[in-house]
Amino acid sequence: MLDVEKIREQFPVLHQKVNGRDLVYFDNAATSQKPKVVIDALVDYYQNYNANIHRGIHTLAEKATKAYEATRVLAKEFINAQSEQEIIFVRGVSEAINLVAASYGKAFIKEGDEIIISGLEHHSNIVPWQIVCLERKAILKVINITDSGELDIAHYKSLLSEKTKLVAVNHASNSLGTINPIKQIIDLAHGNGAVVLIDGAQAGAHLEIDVQALDCDFYCLSSHKMYGPTGTGILYGKKELLEKMPPYQGGGEMIKDVTYAKTTYNDLPYKFEAGTPNIADVIAFGRAIEFIDSLGKENISAHEHELLQYAKEKVGALPGVKLVGTAKEKVSVLSFIVESIHPFDIGQMLDARGIAVRTGHHCTQPLMDRFKIEGTVRASFAVYNTKKEIDQLVEGLERVIKFMK
Amino acid sequence: MARSISEIQDEIISEFSLLDGDMEMTVFYIMELGQKLPDMPEADKTEENIVKGCQSKVWLTASMDDDKIHFTADSNTAITKGLVSLLIRIFNGQTSDTILNADLFFVHKIGMERFIGTQRSNGFAAMIKQMKLYALAFKSRQAVKS
Numbered sequence: 001m002l003d004v005e006k007i008r009e010q011f012p013v014l015h016q017k018v019n020g021r022d023l024v025y026f027d028n029a030a031t032s033q034k035p036k037v038v039i040d041a042l043v044d045y046y047q048n049y050n051a052n053i054h055r056g057i058h059t060l061a062e063k064a065t066k067a068y069e070a071t072r073v074l075a076k077e078f079i080n081a082q083s084e085q086e087i088i089f090v091r092g093v094s095e096a097i098n099l100v101a102a103s104y105g106k107a108f109i110k111e112g113d114e115i116i117i118s119g120l121e122h123h124s125n126i127v128p129w130q131i132v133c134l135e136r137k138a139i140l141k142v143i144n145i146t147d148s149g150e151l152d153i154a155h156y157k158s159l160l161s162e163k164t165k166l167v168a169v170n171h172a173s174n175s176l177g178t179i180n181p182i183k184q185i186i187d188l189a190h191g192n193g194a195v196v197l198i199d200g201a202q203a204g205a206h207l208e209i210d211v212q213a214l215d216c217d218f219y220c221l222s223s224h225k226m227y228g229p230t231g232t233g234i235l236y237g238k239k240e241l242l243e244k245m246p247p248y249q250g251g252g253e254m255i256k257d258v259t260y261a262k263t264t265y266n267d268l269p270y271k272f273e274a275g276t277p278n279i280a281d282v283i284a285f286g287r288a289i290e291f292i293d294s295l296g297k298e299n300i301s302a303h304e305h306e307l308l309q310y311a312k313e314k315v316g317a318l319p320g321v322k323l324v325g326t327a328k329e330k331v332s333v334l335s336f337i338v339e340s341i342h343p344f345d346i347g348q349m350l351d352a353r354g355i356a357v358r359t360g361h362h363c364t365q366p367l368m369d370r371f372k373i374e375g376t377v378r379a380s381f382a383v384y385n386t387k388k389e390i391d392q393l394v395e396g397l398e399r400v401i402k403f404m405k
Numbered sequence: 406m407a408r409s410i411s412e413i414q415d416e417i418i419s420e421f422s423l424l425d426g427d428m429e430m431t432v433f434y435i436m437e438l439g440q441k442l443p444d445m446p447e448a449d450k451t452e453e454n455i456v457k458g459c460q461s462k463v464w465l466t467a468s469m470d471d472d473k474i475h476f477t478a479d480s481n482t483a484i485t486k487g488l489v490s491l492l493i494r495i496f497n498g499q500t501s502d503t504i505l506n507a508d509l510f511f512v513h514k515i516g517m518e519r520f521i522g523t524q525r526s527n528g529f530a531a532m533i534k535q536m537k538l539y540a541l542a543f544k545s546r547q548a549v550k551s
Contacts, residue, residue: 019429
């Protein structure tokens with residue numbers, strides 16, 4: 001069991017009043033708050049050893065390089081990759097997907113090939129593939145989803161063929177919380193000779209990730225949804241694939257030798273890390289990974305699952321409330337609509353009581369279209385949230401519903 | 406004779422001051438104002454009557470009667486409907502010149518930026534712009550007539 005009060009003490013931002021009331025932060029699927037160890041790591045770097053990495057031979061450069069590379073080792077262990085060479089630092093999941101789409105797409109996607117995504121995807125896992133398909137004259141196919149918000153695996157099987165070159169799906173849905181059966185998805189794709197990219201944005205802080213057991217080809221994470229800083233994240237790629245892929249961007253760091261006639265590229269992972277990287281945030285991301293590890297994913301999941309069950313019961317019982325996304329396996333995301341009250345109004349009224357939720361389409365417009373709604377109210381929970389906070393949400397919703405009647 | 410837009414704005418300011426800065430009361434009050442707004446005919450809720458630049462849907466039309474302008478509006482969100490109702494309360498029955506030259510000092514005085522946020526502030530500015538565009542159109546039509 002986790003001592004949630006003790007965990008809350010580590011998050012300075014949680015201890016404030018918003019509109020006269022204690023802040024209730026339920027927008028964790030958008031970005032999680034940061035523990036003090038992460039914030040301190042940023043300050044420590046800038047105050048004590050700010051230097052550009054890899055090239056310098058002076059003491060500060062050495063210290064910064066070691067700290068930066070230490071996060072790569074932590075990330076490798078976090079997802080059980082085979083080697084650090086498979087861990088590429090990127091700005092976040094969006095950049096990771098764009099990197100694969102651009103680089104893998106350029107090298108391996110040809111006219112008439114097919115790319116499969118799912119009906120649960122964030123715009124970040126739709127648009128890069130649309131761009132590739134336009135450029136390469138390839139075809140984008142979309143896996144149907146059921147009324148409960150789960151992937152229709154029979155439909156997925158029917159889409160797979162020898163034309164399928166790549167499958168890109170999320171580990172968990174940001175809008176509905178559905179956890180997808182990614183092992184099954186990967187195995188089926190491999191059976192057809194396709195590679196698989198998993199968008200792990202909503203899994204990083206909640207679910208166990210073992211890329212070797214999954215045998216997935218690419219896996220993407222954003223630091224800022226895992227208690228780490230914004231502006232960094234990782235792309236995991238199988239080494240043999242990354243080696244075959246052309247560079248994504250050119251610049252410093254990513255080269256071995258440059259002449260006007262010919263440039264040879266650096267080895268993995270540096271081949272994909274052009275320019276001075278986001279050193280401070282990568283170092284602090286390491287503290288966030290340690291923070292998650294110190295609590296244990298299993299404990300985090302158990303606590304969040306309890307919160308989700310409690311919220312489902314309490315919020316689901318309110319008059320006029322309809323839960324959107326009722327998959328059996330879910331991360332701690334509660335999406336709902338209230339009859340004849342617009343999600344924006346609910347969001348604004350909850351904010352007036354210090355409660356932060358997300359309202360709108362959550363960057364998944366096609367998914368909202370599927371349910372024939374404009375958007376939802378989404379409360380998403382993190383390890384520092386409590387049942388008492390859910391009671392505050394319920395109280396706020398009760399007032400809104402009563403007033404709008 | 407319509408009351409001046411300054412008088413109406415002063416009235417709004419004093420109403421909001423009664424709410425004493427309580428955010429929840431303020432939001433409820435704005436929505437209440439929206440509920441009192443006369444219904445807009447469904448036929449007017451067309452694509453071309455939608456105010457561009459609002460995150461919520463806002464429909465706005467205007468008519469002119471004896472050199473006075475009358476607006477009708479609706480929105481799919483209660484708060485935005487309340488916000489547009491404030492503008493209608495100020496502008497309805499005014500001349501195009503008054504609307505075009507209006508200084509909407511109440512916006513700042515009631516601390517609107519504090520409770521509507523950046524997204525809605527942009528939407529609110531878009532509503533004002535659209536109302537002024539209507540006033541400008543009526544003004545130029547009058548100029549052609551005379």
